[in-house]
Amino acid sequence: MTAPVSRDSLEELGTRVLPPADWRGDTKTPLDADTAFNGFISTHVVFALEQLGLFTWFDKESRLDVPDFCRTRRTDETVLRHLLSAAESFGYLTVTGDRVTPTPAWSELRRKIGFFTWGVGGYHDVFANAATIARGERVFGQDVLRDEGMVALGSAQADLALMRHLLDEQIAALDFSVIADLGSGISERVCRLVKSRPGARGLGLDISASATDLAAGIVGRHGLTDRVQPICADVLDVLFRGRRIEGAEQVDVAMSFMFLHDLLVDPSTRGDVIPALRKAFPHAHTFLLADTTVRPRGTGDTLPVFSSGFELAHALMGVPIYTREEYENLFREGGLHLRRTIPFGAPHTYLFVLEAQ
Numbered sequence: 145m146t147a148p149v150s151r152d153s154l155e156e157l158g159t160r161v162l163p164p165a166d167w168r169g170d171t172k173t174p175l176d177a178d179t180a181f182n183g184f185i186s187t188h189v190v191f192a193l194e195q196l197g198l199f200t201w202f203d204k205e206s207r208l209d210v211p212d213f214c215r216t217r218r219t220d221e222t223v224l225r226h227l228l229s230a231a232e233s234f235g236y237l238t239v240t241g242d243r244v245t246p247t248p249a250w251s252e253l254r255r256k257i258g259f260f261t262w263g264v265g266g267y268h269d270v271f272a273n274a275a276t277i278a279r280g281e282r283v284f285g286q287d288v289l290r291d292e293g294m295v296a297l298g299s300a301q302a303d304l305a306l307m308r309h310l311l312d313e314q315i316a317a318l319d320f321s322v323i324a325d326l327g328s329g330i331s332e333r334v335c336r337l338v339k340s341r342p343g344a345r346g347l348g349l350d351i352s353a354s355a356t357d358l359a360a361g362i363v364g365r366h367g368l369t370d371r372v373q374p375i376c377a378d379v380l381d382v383l384f385r386g387r388r389i390e391g392a393e394q395v396d397v398a399m400s401f402m403f404l405h406d407l408l409v410d411p412s413t414r415g416d417v418i419p420a421l422r423k424a425f426p427h428a429h430t431f432l433l434a435d436t437t438v439r440p441r442g443t444g445d446t447l448p449v450f451s452s453g454f455e456l457a458h459a460l461m462g463v464p465i466y467t468r469e470e471y472e473n474l475f476r477e478g479g480l481h482l483r484r485t486i487p488f489g490a491p492h493t494y495l496f497v498l499e500a501q
């Protein structure tokens with residue numbers, strides 16, 4: 145089990161930002177064939193158990209009765225028993241007759257479940273089509289799609305388990321009444337931040353209709369329909385094609401999480417993205433921009449969760465990703481002052497705290 149990122153790893157600009165030790169990961173390379181194959185099956189089993197509600201179940205209960213669970217959840221008992229048996233083989237659960245209990249390994253899966261939702265739920269078709277994409281027989285975005293709702297859900301789960309406390313520390317120090325989250329997914333984060341600040345309001349912009357639909361439900365569940373507005377919009381339309389967002393003038397903190405690279409795909413506008421962001425939110429004094437970066441190579445023979453999937457998925461989609469230094473240069477050239485770079489929970493992921501000058 146890896147340790148959470150500590151306050152000691154938060155370093156002001158001007159000192160070296162040391163990647164947390166747990167970003168080196170626990171997967172020893174080379175992966176032998178047995179581990180690789182079982183890893184593929186186990187990710188699917190873990191994702192299935194998440195979808196069937198077992199992680200939420202064990203958040204509250206210490207055991208599960210299979211027939212009871214199947215009756216109340218309308219789940220096929222034979223299939224569930226096979227999934228549970230596979231999970232037992234992987235060392236995640238103990239099954240004794242009808243009774244199921246989690247093993248100690250379950251809690252780490254729980255902490256990292258967002259990566260399973262992201263990888264299996266969001267990108268299964270992309271990874272499965274790697275060879276056809278490589279041969280040019282299929283093209284991402286035309287014949288091969290990711291499941292955007294699952295990508296957004298997985299990101300929200302990772303936020304909840306790994307990132308939220310780090311963001312909250314930064315937000316607590318900021319003065320704001322209107323925040324905008326760009327590429328906001330299911331708007332869970334913007335809801336949480338608005339809820340924690342009396343009188344504050346929020347906008348969540350996302351290109352995905354399915355994520356925006358999920359966001360509307362989340363906003364309702366938080367009781368924030370009068371304060372948080374999920375908007376289905378292409379942020380590139382806002383930055384470069386004159387789409388106006390009502391309320392953008394009032395935004396004082398603009399944020400984006402795991403999304404900046406999507407704005408930087410086109411090399412001809414890459415250098416204009418930061419200036420265009422500042423123009424789109426002219427009164428924003430702070431930009432909180434977080435993204436996963438390219439994993440530095442040559443740092444040992446282990447791998448962490450997520451990085452290999454993040455890098456391969458984006459390569460298959462034809463979306464470049466960047467090093468931490470490339471991001472920091474982009475901000476400087478775009479006229480934002482980098483106040484702080486913070487290791488942000490998921491491997492090789494940073495939160496950049498930037499001030500408009």
Ligand SMILES: C[S@@+](CC[C@H](N)C(=O)[O-])C[C@H]1O[C@@H](n2cnc3c(N)ncnc32)[C@H](O)[C@@H]1O
Nearest residue numbers: 299300327328329350351352378379401402406
């Ligand atoms: C990896 S998810 C991150 C979601 C959320 N920010 C989080 O951290 O939980 C990236 C999000 O960006 C959205 N997105 C991608 N391109 C976009 C664009 N051009 N405009 C608006 N949203 C976009 C996707 O639909 C997806 O919800």
